[in-house]
Amino acid sequence: MPPPKLLLLADADVLIHFFKGNQLQLLPKILPQQIAIVDAVVTELKNARLYDRIKRKLDPNFIEIDLTSKTSVRFRFFELLSQGIGNGESACMALAKEEGHYIASSNLKDVLSFCKSNKIRLYTTMDLLHEAYVQGLIDKTDCDCFIKDVLSNRSKLPCTNFDDYLTRLAPKSPWIAYDKVE
Numbered sequence: 063m064p065p066p067k068l069l070l071l072a073d074a075d076v077l078i079h080f081f082k083g084n085q086l087q088l089l090p091k092i093l094p095q096q097i098a099i100v101d102a103v104v105t106e107l108k109n110a111r112l113y114d115r116i117k118r119k120l121d122p123n124f125i126e127i128d129l130t131s132k133t134s135v136r137f138r139f140f141e142l143l144s145q146g147i148g149n150g151e152s153a154c155m156a157l158a159k160e161e162g163h164y165i166a167s168s169n170l171k172d173v174l175s176f177c178k179s180n181k182i183r184l185y186t187t188m189d190l191l192h193e194a195y196v197q198g199l200i201d202k203t204d205c206d207c208f209i210k211d212v213l214s215n216r217s218k219l220p221c222t223n224f225d226d227y228l229t230r231l232a233p234k235s236p237w238i239a240y241d242k243v244e
Contacts, residue, residue, distance in 0.1 A: 070095040070185070071154040072124070073167035074106040075217075077116055079187040082215035083208035086116065088200065090123035092193050093185070095164060097124040102139075102153035129153055135160045147172045158182045166190060168219075187212075188220060188227055189235050195224070 070093055077099070080086045089097055097120065099107075104126060107113035117124075129135050135156045142152035151172045154165045159176075164183040167173050177184040185193075191208060194200050200208075205224035212219055221227040 068095050069098040069125075069161075069163040071098050071100060071158055071163050071165050072103065073150045073154050073165065073169065073173075074103050074110070075150075075168045076166040076185075076187050076190065077103075077107065078110065078112060079168065079212050079217055079219070080190075081112060081116055081119070082217055083191075083212040085191075085194075085200070085204075085208050086119045088194050089120065089190070091199055092190050092197065093164075097166075098127050098163070099124055100127045100150070100153040100157060101129055102149040106150045127157065129157065132157070132160070142176075155180075155182070186235070188231060191224075192227070192232055192235070 072089070077086070077089075080089055104113060107116060129139055138156035138159060139152050142155055143149065147155070148169070151167060151169055154167060155173060155176050157163060158165050159180050159182065164185065165173060165177060166185045166187075168186045168188075170186065173184060176182070191200075191205055195202070195205055202224050205227075209219055209221065209223060209227075213222065220231055
């Protein structure tokens, strides 16, 4: 039996950032992994009234995963929830830990230490934007527009322009640091 397909489990914050930054169509092009959205993230997106718009822009480039049929994942999910971690983050981390997938989340407070200790590849919004830039999918002007649009739509990012990210934050990216450990 072939190994299961490696997925990029997208948390709501990353999807919302790319939606607000008018670059949602980039996500399926940045990394080779198929984008997956777990049921807890679907609920968060529906609560934010963004699910239908995000689904329309990403379809057919993502899949939805229901955790209720996965006993070991569900157990870990509830364990993480009991530690005060959010629903979407807990669902992504539980599935990544049990099945070996990657995570896209900018909630480093909740996910970074878990991902590092469990050797789970983690991409933040800015990591994905940077990768799109490196691949030539967008230029610096596009990156600055993305950051400006996300911030003007009342979402948080760790920088106010792309040059700031490149000089101050890109060298400290969680996935780059993880790569050095391997």
